[in-house]
Amino acid sequence: MHRARLVSATVAAALCLLLPGRASAADIDDFNDINNVENAGFESGLSDWTCSAGSGTAVSSPTHSGTGALRATPAGQDNARCAQTVAVRPNSTYTLSAWVRGGYAYLGATGTGTTDVSTWTPDSSSWKQVSTTFTTGASTASVTIYTHGWYGQAAYYADDVSVYGPDGGGGGDPEPTVPGTPGGLTVSGATSSSVSLAWNAVSGATVYNIYRSGTKVTAVTGTSATVTGLAASTSYSFQVTATNAAGESGKSATVTGRTTSSSGGGTGLPKHAVTGYWQNFNNGATVQRISDVPSAYDIIAVAFADATSTPGAVTFTLDSAGLGGYTVDQFKADVRAKQAAGKKVIVSVGGERGTVSVNDPTSATNFANSVYALMQAYGFDGVDIDLENGLNATYMTQALRSLAAKAGPSLILTMAPQTIDMQSTSNTYFQTALQVKDILTVVNMQYYNSGSMLGCDGKVYSQGSVDFLTALACIQLEGGLSPSQVGLGVPASTRGAGSGYVSPSVVNAALDCLTKGTGCGSFRPARTYPELRGAMTWSTNWDAAAGSAWSNAVGAHVRGLP
Structure with missing residues (x-):
């Protein structure tokens, strides 16, 4: 960090007397560090900077401070190098630093006259500072400082670049002053x-x-x-x-x-809830309108929103033809009627064939904006993340936090990861859930189409049993999620999934085992979780095709949990 210019005229005069060769008080600047970079915060666009292959542009958001920042995008064989020549003094030590975010970001200096230096950081969804130091040679009057990204990686952002050290005489940005007090809290x-x-x-x-x-x-x-x-x-x-x-x-x-009460949080949900996916397509299950979904379901996840040509953005189109002429107006009216009855209707993103990809700041912003637009257009209460083909924890977290900032505390946020995605807290899905824990409603892991998996006791359990449900739920419960954020996701019928169907009685036994310590199989959790959220099924349509056996049995049982 630089030293402020606090030397008074009196002290300067005294030093002139004490130090031979110091002819004037003006020379006292030799002892004060300044930022020798010009346009360090890109408030004047790319003035004083040169970027390779037109890779750089000045942006107004995101910024670390002020109104400007650099956005540079690697393309092909170009690494998006942006540089400035800075005046320095010989035989002097300087601290080079910058605030960066986005893709891989490198910071360095060349032409130092001694050892050129560089440092870097991997991609980050938030601003972080990178810093290094260098010493100039005996005849060095200028150095070239630079930032660059990496081939094939996402765009990076840079702001508040500094070369703090003795005044090189080339100008530079003024030293900061203490900011004003924030208003509008x-x-x-x-x-x-x-x-x-x-x-x-x-x-x-x-x-x-x-x-x-x-x-x-x-x-x-x-x-x-x-x-x-x-x-x-x-x-x-x-x-x-x-x-x-x-x-x-x-x-x-x-x-x-x-803060709100502990049962249901600020979402208006009951302490224990049942989630059901509603199919916006006809695949042989019973075709339903939203109004046909039984009252046993507290959260109805409309499947699915689809990817668009804009990275990260999603859209939703009602399959009116496949649903027997169900119109958009009727759909919206049915959504409002469910909400009036205390239910939540959300849009699900992904599914087995979903191709939505959120892997950089731009796609994260596009995702948040497009989901919020769907919430406004159709009246959805929130979103379900059902991405089965990979998930970037950094940028999905950024997207969900941006969405939450738009939607407010009533946002319903659910997730439906596969069993493999929640085997360890190091998995990106698990990481995402933990990183948005404060705005997360429930994770309804899919306990089907997975084969055998490890339980929290390190033993292998086969799907289709009470032990499979309880021992795998234990990983989430002991891995950092609140019990109120854990639900058991199962097929509604043997036709609802390729494998993993269990009868409603097995689901109810697992719920009892986790909440009350009764009905367990060979696996018995070390403690009970009476706040457990409940259960989920794929789908309300397959449930209807089986005479609503699942919702009748599990729905009533969830209502009776402690």
């Missing part, structure tokens, strides 16, 4: 364990500190944050400050946020 949402906050941006701020009851609890680079780990039905006070290299602002006005 509001509570934007709450769950049973978290409160979400938002505030106005402050010019020159690089980081915002969030205080709960006077104690700093987290820091973020954006203008919103979610404070987690709170008690249900409890009021908390919050303040925010803005910081940069010069220091921290005063604290904002205080706001009070109150």
